[in-house]
Amino acid sequence: MQSTSSYRSIRVLVITLLAGLSVPARAFAQGDPLPSWNEGAAKQAIVSFVKATTDQSSPTFVPPEARVATFDQDGTTWVEHPIYTQIVYCLDRVAVLAQTRPELKRIEPFKTVLSGDRAAIARLTKKDLLTILAATLSGMSVGDFKADVGRWLASAKHPRWNRLYTELTYQPMLEVMRYLRDNGYKTYIVTGGGQDFVRVFSDTVYGIPLENVVGTMGGTSYGYAKDGKPVLTKEPTLLLNDDKAGKPQGIYLMIGRRPRAAFGNSIGDREMLEYTAGGDGARLMMLVLHDDAQREYAYGPAQGLPDTKVGTFTQALYDEAKKKGWTVISMKNDWKRIFSFE
Amino acid sequence: MQSTSSYRSIRVLVITLLAGLSVPARAFAQGDPLPSWNEGAAKQAIVSFVKATTDQSSPTFVPPEARVATFDQDGTTWVEHPIYTQIVYCLDRVAVLAQTRPELKRIEPFKTVLSGDRAAIARLTKKDLLTILAATLSGMSVGDFKADVGRWLASAKHPRWNRLYTELTYQPMLEVMRYLRDNGYKTYIVTGGGQDFVRVFSDTVYGIPLENVVGTMGGTSYGYAKDGKPVLTKEPTLLLNDDKAGKPQGIYLMIGRRPRAAFGNSIGDREMLEYTAGGDGARLMMLVLHDDAQREYAYGPAQGLPDTKVGTFTQALYDEAKKKGWTVISMKNDWKRIFSFE
Numbered sequence: 001m002q003s004t005s006s007y008r009s010i011r012v013l014v015i016t017l018l019a020g021l022s023v024p025a026r027a028f029a030q031g032d033p034l035p036s037w038n039e040g041a042a043k044q045a046i047v048s049f050v051k052a053t054t055d056q057s058s059p060t061f062v063p064p065e066a067r068v069a070t071f072d073q074d075g076t077t078w079v080e081h082p083i084y085t086q087i088v089y090c091l092d093r094v095a096v097l098a099q100t101r102p103e104l105k106r107i108e109p110f111k112t113v114l115s116g117d118r119a120a121i122a123r124l125t126k127k128d129l130l131t132i133l134a135a136t137l138s139g140m141s142v143g144d145f146k147a148d149v150g151r152w153l154a155s156a157k158h159p160r161w162n163r164l165y166t167e168l169t170y171q172p173m174l175e176v177m178r179y180l181r182d183n184g185y186k187t188y189i190v191t192g193g194g195q196d197f198v199r200v201f202s203d204t205v206y207g208i209p210l211e212n213v214v215g216t217m218g219g220t221s222y223g224y225a226k227d228g229k230p231v232l233t234k235e236p237t238l239l240l241n242d243d244k245a246g247k248p249q250g251i252y253l254m255i256g257r258r259p260r261a262a263f264g265n266s267i268g269d270r271e272m273l274e275y276t277a278g279g280d281g282a283r284l285m286m287l288v289l290h291d292d293a294q295r296e297y298a299y300g301p302a303q304g305l306p307d308t309k310v311g312t313f314t315q316a317l318y319d320e321a322k323k324k325g326w327t328v329i330s331m332k333n334d335w336k337r338i339f340s341f342e
Numbered sequence: 343m344q345s346t347s348s349y350r351s352i353r354v355l356v357i358t359l360l361a362g363l364s365v366p367a368r369a370f371a372q373g374d375p376l377p378s379w380n381e382g383a384a385k386q387a388i389v390s391f392v393k394a395t396t397d398q399s400s401p402t403f404v405p406p407e408a409r410v411a412t413f414d415q416d417g418t419t420w421v422e423h424p425i426y427t428q429i430v431y432c433l434d435r436v437a438v439l440a441q442t443r444p445e446l447k448r449i450e451p452f453k454t455v456l457s458g459d460r461a462a463i464a465r466l467t468k469k470d471l472l473t474i475l476a477a478t479l480s481g482m483s484v485g486d487f488k489a490d491v492g493r494w495l496a497s498a499k500h501p502r503w504n505r506l507y508t509e510l511t512y513q514p515m516l517e518v519m520r521y522l523r524d525n526g527y528k529t530y531i532v533t534g535g536g537q538d539f540v541r542v543f544s545d546t547v548y549g550i551p552l553e554n555v556v557g558t559m560g561g562t563s564y565g566y567a568k569d570g571k572p573v574l575t576k577e578p579t580l581l582l583n584d585d586k587a588g589k590p591q592g593i594y595l596m597i598g599r600r601p602r603a604a605f606g607n608s609i610g611d612r613e614m615l616e617y618t619a620g621g622d623g624a625r626l627m628m629l630v631l632h633d634d635a636q637r638e639y640a641y642g643p644a645q646g647l648p649d650t651k652v653g654t655f656t657q658a659l660y661d662e663a664k665k666k667g668w669t670v671i672s673m674k675n676d677w678k679r680i681f682s683f684e
Contacts, residue, residue: 203407211597211598221587230613239595240581252574253559253562254553274572275572275574
């Protein structure tokens with residue numbers, strides 16, 4: 001029989017261990033890990049996948065180091081309509097640029113952006129947008145860029161909800177990320193958006209450390225600031241367009257492992273899901289269908305939904321998903337709640 | 343006062359937690375974490391740095407997520423003389439290539455490599471080597487490449503020691519990696535060598551998971567095998583040359599955080615150390631000087647050591663290190679043991 005003081009010291013040790021060692025939350029969490037999901041095939045697919053890959057007795061058990069789950073961002077983990085958030089940032093930043101480079105006020109496509117004429121801005125071509133992206137996403141130090149994005153995110157608001165863009169994340173997907181991490185999965189963002197842009201907020205918004213963000217990658221140059229300290233400057237060179245076939249390429253480059261689970265919502269994610277499905281054992285491929293105009297947006301053109309150039313989900317992709325056993329998530333039917341503020 | 347059964351259940355919980363949750367080994371390790379290092383300034387610099395950045399009461403304490411340590415590979419964590427290991431692999435692979443592409447036997451520089459004439463091979467130009475690298479490191483699926491490198495590493499031996507190349511790692515550096523990891527650091531390889539090449543063995547040789555390998559990066563293409571499954575094929579396109587200024591660029595791209603500690607041995611590592619030193623708080627910059635011809639090799643040309651093109655350590659780099667407080671490790675004086683098999 002131990003003395004009381006010995007018992008107390010063990011209790012202190014237990015508490016210390018519990019506090020400091022990031023014990024999997026599932027060991028203590030109560031109830032449903034996916035409370036914002038309605039009961040149904042989509043929710044069931046997630047739970048079944050986790051059990052099939054983490055139960056030691058399962059024939060499709062996956063060792064912890066191979067537990068990789070990848071999430072597209074725009075339209076999969078946060079709102080992408082009416083326009084990608086990063087594009088809004090770049091358009092907003094043209095005005096900042098014009099303060100130090102007033103000649104932009106007379107040069108297209110900057111002139112149009114600065115005019116504030118929404119109809120004209122909506123007519124900008126893809127080439128115009130690339131010109132704007134190159135101008136607003138390069139030429140500054142990586143530290144200045146990070147600070148600028150941080151300031152913008154802290155104040156810019158989505159016109160429909162009048163809320164910060166980082167508030168417009170999908171609560172059900174945040175729950176999936178946490179549920180996977182609680183079961184030993186490493187979660188990654190794999191986005192067509194800029195890697196540097198998303199890294200600014202991935203940790204606070206998704207609980208995903210910045211090194212786990214794979215995105216469209218630009219080059220940097222190495223030089224020196226006035227005080228002689230080394231500085232990395234963002235250059236307008238493209239290393240990898242992390243979209244479509246670029247997603248498996250980016251995953252191979254940055255992670256080096258084939259995902260076990262992949263989440264997307266558009267034709268930009270097709271190859272990522274296909275690559276994920278190409279491995280053996282249990283795999284989970286999911287696509288969010290935006291079919292909820294009331295609570296969010298409705299677009300496809302799959303299933304007769306309105307067509308869009310932002311997050312296109314074609315009927316061909318829908319049919320391929322059904323044929324291959326990829327799960328289509330109906331925002332309207334599968335999600336009990338979309339945003340945390342609801 | 344608790345009952346005995348309650349005490350027992352707590353004890354079981356403690357044991358379970360200790361067993362399952364990868365408690366830092368330092369909490370239980372006994373004695374010297376760096377037994378292959380002689381007492382001296384180099385060893386002291388490592389121990390002091392770890393204490394300064396992991397002791398909660400230290401003014402230079404670093405939170406766990408920011409604990410990043412980067413290691414060059416060739417000449418820093420394993421033998422690089424008389425020639426880089428990956429070059430030996432590529433030269434060996436020319437013969438394999440020639441089996442399916444017999445025309446190479448008549449085309450330079452492949453003809454010279456296949457001749458086996460060591461003197462002629464040693465005279466190959468840098469351009470010749472790049473031709474050989476492009477031919478032997480691309481054109482196959484990433485899976486086939488990984489398997490081929492694995493087979494080669496399991497049999498190819500260094501001529502001087504007649505041992506596998508993976509046995510020719512420096513025991514003192516393996517101890518530093520472990521010591522840093524035991525103190526919450528993430529360890530990375532940051533090498534001018536091929537990222538895909540080093541990822542094949544980083545886990546088993548260094549305990550570094552493949553996603554923590556930053557190296558020279560080549561492009562891939564996404565396509566389909568005969569069975570319709572997706573395949574990534576290695577292409578002869580260069581995304582990033584992870585050498586000199588390319589090292590901080592590669593670190594920013596792949597890790598996104600400035601290292602707190604960086605280890606190198608040549609002019610190829612200068613910018614990585616400079617970038618590491620450019621941050622605030624406690625930083626550790628170390629360079630291995632190969633001054634031990636008896637146990638390994640001696641080359642510089644710093645400090646009057648013989649000049650070399652493989653792992654050049656100039657006098658200017660030596661002087662810069664001394665001036666800036668970067669620690670030069672003398673292989674001869676600081677390392678009690680170089681290889682684990684000694």
